[in-house]
Amino acid sequence: MNEKKIIAGEIAKIQKENSENGKYVVEVKSFYQGNEYYYFVYQDYNDVRLVGTPPNSIGKFGGDTDNWEWPRHTGDFSIFRVYADKNGNPAEYAQDNVPLKPKHFLPVSLKGVQEGDFAMILGYPGRTNRWMPAGGINQNVKFAYPAWVEASKTGMDAMKKFMDQDQAVKLNYASKYSQVANYWKNRQGMIDALTLHKTAESKAKDEAKFDKWANKAANKAEYGDVIKTINEFYASTNEKARHDNYLMGMLRSSAIAALPNTIGSGLEVYTAGDEARRNAILPRLKSAIDAGYEKIYMPLEEQVLIDELNLYAKKAGNIAPYIAELAAKNNGDFTAYVKESVKNSIFASAERLNNYLENPNAEILANDPLYKLSSALLNRYRQVDPSWKTQDDKFEGAYRKYVAGVLASNPKGKFYPDANSTLRLTYGSIKGLPQDPRNDADKNFYTTLKGTIAKYKKGDEEFDLPQRLMDLYNNKDYGRYADKKGYLPVNFLSDNDITGGNSGSPVINGNGELIGLAFDGNIEAMAGDVIFDHKLQRTISVDIRYVLFIIDKFAGATNIIDELKIVE
Template identity: 35%
Template sequence: MKRRYLLALLAMVLVAPWAVADGGMWMLQFLKQQNLKRMQEMGLKLSAEEIYNPGRGALGDAVVQFGGGCTGEIVSSQGLVFTNHHCGYGEIQSHSSVEANYLRDGFYAPTLGDELPNPGLNVTIVEEIVDATDYLSQYLEKVGEQDPLVYMRRGYLRKVAEQWYVENRGALTAGVTLDMAPFYEGNRYYLFVKKQYSDIRLVAAPPSCIGKFGADTDNWEWPRHSGDFSVFRIYTAPDGSPAEYSADNVPLKPKYYLKVSGKGVEEGDFVMMMGFPGTTNHFYTPSEVRERLEVDNQIRIDLRKVRQEAMWEEMMKDEAVNIQYAAKYQGSTNAYKNAIGTSWAARKKNFEAVKQEMVDRLLAYSKQQNKPEYAEAVAKIEAMVKERATLRALAKIYEEGLWRAVETAKAPLIKSDEELRQLRDPQAAAKWYDEVVLGYFDKDYNKEVDRKVTAAMFEAVLKYIDRVTEGQELSIQLQTPFTIRSLMESKDLGAIFDESIYFDKAKMVEVLSSEGGEVAYALDPVTLLAFSVREDMKTISKALSEYDRDFALARRTLLQGMLEMDGEMNLWPDANLTLRYTFGQIKGYVPRDNVYYGAQTTMDGIMEKWDDESPEFYLLPKVVDIYRNKDFGRWALPNGKMPVNIVATTHTTGGNSGSPLVNGKGELVGINFDRNWEGVGGDIEYLPDYQRSIILDVRYLLMILDKYLGADRLMNELDIVE
């Protein structure tokens, strides 16, 4: 024990900023104090002010949050934005039909007037980052709020942010949005002042055989050969202010836009990336690692596999169904393969032991400094993870097996007795059906796909619930297993899909408008399923929430100890969808013994994978012609090959899709779109030997715009530097 204690103290003393390798998702406002010197030694030619300089135009002003979960970059003086094909996939899909299939054939708007609006799509730009820790502390003291479950919520913090803004910047103006977020589990708070634009138009997209080449098979894999990009434009009111769509709107005049490198990068070059990474957990304790692998990941892997196999079978039968479910399938497989890769990395590199070392350092510090609260926090977290294990498993089963998978389980329900009384009016009932029911069961819903998926999921969910609750007396009662068994007695689930009034407007209106119709509505199979799933999820969530407050307090105390022990300038906060930067170099890796993956792929690899019998690896004839004729223009490598993708040691996660990769001069050299399978465990612990961001080489993007889409006006609009 004495030896272990001394080793832990030695490890604590040896901690230094350089120990993080290339890992970390760092905050721009601390660039000078934390990493600038090292980055400049690696090849950065810019000053800190040229990267982040609020109000004066800098690199960070060209980085945008695209939609709710991706990143993009402004690349022209007219508000042109690059992001990933998969980030714009929903918009491309929404404009597609069997007759005009932009997913299959690609899209290019030859004039500004041909660019397609996308209602509901927003792009935001961070204008300022403010340390709001002291302000929030004073505010909470003033109002007497002590519950971290309240003051760590973004919704609550937004109200505080609005008060800060009024006091310090004046009245909110059009398009200004505020995001105050907790960092280090609530030990620090930063306010992001943003400007949000809501007139975003589709400008160009490659066909899926380029933008999604390799699709699910290649997802999270390297080597990769995907042209994963799409092009949009931000529009504003004529005075430059954010505005809803109008034919009178004009392209944005940005504070800063990225020049595009036509020269590209080579192995060993310094690179930097900025974006909006979503979630990491690199301060996990050992028990949290086990919970992630054995509960969260395993349930996701098992249940999504069942769903995806059922979906895929139906999608391959009919092109229209394939279009309907393409985005849903992609969203499911993305997280599925991530879970597999994270579990592989965690076991290969023994993340439990790594986090035990972190905890041991803190325990030693706690003892040395006579601060037992840090040791108590660790013990409390470990105990609560064990106590909540069954409830956590049930929550994940319902989430993955029912809520995300069975579409009728999320069917809209009548919310109250008062609403039910109002719907006795036939016209009101018909309007509710058209707006609410058909608003959910929309053009991207297919009853036969849902029927097939539901049958598979019901069986899998019941088995999983039995497995995790075997031999236990639960403190909660569940309704859904009984409901599912009753529905499964109906052959081919006809009770749901053939008899439900949800799929027959006339019957729904008749039932709702009739005297005593509330009974028939309540007994409808879709109502029964959707209601029981919601009620059970509330029951499970309520039981789990009993741990939330103590868990949040313990996590905050643990991170308080880490900050005190290591110093804030030596730590990066977990990702939380706020603007960050990461840096590294272009570099291949060794995935396993006697195997080496280089840092650059070319179109040669596309032709090697080409298979017109495969929906994932087919090619349209024009792509083949470009390759065979070597019609690459000036975008080819010196050896004549056409570059496609690259990998870098930058530390990324979900939300970094579409992030710009820039060289030492700040010029765009690539667009991030994925991570390698061996490195997705970096959400828990950075893996310098394995962690790689998979990036579209911007030269391939330029070639596709130039030679495939013939997008001359866009090529002329870009500021391309050699």
């Protein structure tokens, strides 16, 4: 039995032994790259109901322009209520469930924050890679992330051209554009930060020291080949990483790069089936077609696919064989081919697909140009080479030994495991950045409603504001939520260590009182998932006083305020 099966078997035993016949959810998590395991016991409440959210113009104020930026003026929060059965136990949704009354809940502080105040955050950060070897950082900075950035920007530029021309198209593609733009900005920030900090070079020096220790007589048998194996793995996968990111960039940006294959696989089953089989799967197919094409604007999709294919064929290297054939036939320019394919494809619209369902034909489906193109891309995306698994297994073993060796070589050192979606605490303090002329605040660790109003642009998707919020500002009607200096706080900075998954985590002061909700970081420390920068890295949080102001003064939901324990 191999190691992974043994570990999986032990995990299953631990879960069974500690769940109390399903009363608790038991998760066993790997730490330090598989050198240690811990199990977590949860009691999950599934009846969780939305109470309210601020309007988009408050909750996402600043949009993509302000994402990862400071100064920030975003009221990013939402309110949920947990329900239980009458005895306070978890229960599936039922009308007679009642709001949960926990043993403890956080008091909410109106005392505000000052620079240097203690702050801690409890949450469930998703993933960090602080143990990533130098080769992995180099691969990301020089191969993977540049491809991701270029493919994302290519898709964004094509989308924006059509979004700017038609408000309906802009609305339909706003979410997709935002998702692509978010990671585009993130990956470019990672490249810049990791390059600036020379992170790979620093890690390489540490690895060279480790390699000397590893090749001492007492350690050589266990650790001697660790660094060599790690470096060989990255050297052999750099070009694959580049290709995969160009391909994934296309699939993220272009709906018709993936959709024909996704729906077409169902059409194959439908076409080959008898009447009973067809009737059984027809509702699912119609639902998939309706969902897939609901917001599609084909002129935009055409252009995105053309631009992405041109980039992929030119830059990605070991591309899908069928795409390589088409590139050779069309001199690397897919413009005419894609336009002609859309004219002739049943996947060009929901109407054509529904017509096909009336008269299915295996030959038409098999020769459909968009289906063939999409299938080629997805087959390349799903391609698994047996040699890759061998490489991965060798690398994982070496990586685990590397971490084990670092811990063994420095038993008095202080090392922490990467984030893995388990509960973590980060502590620090309220801490600003050097003064910024864009921030009206007297110190650059907080922002105010005045700064929010200063960014207002009527009708702008990112910087429009509700008239009621502006009226409250003009009347200085802040209620009890204003700072003692008279301004209404919006966001603040702290030097806590968070990452994706921490959004919405409570920020707590030294008295155990809620002072804010974490939701973002600053672009200067974009490399935070790989290396923590004590000088530049900041957490951006919405001040709890702004949250309460929006609930109370803006929305008039005083019944929610009455449920809270507020500390003046």
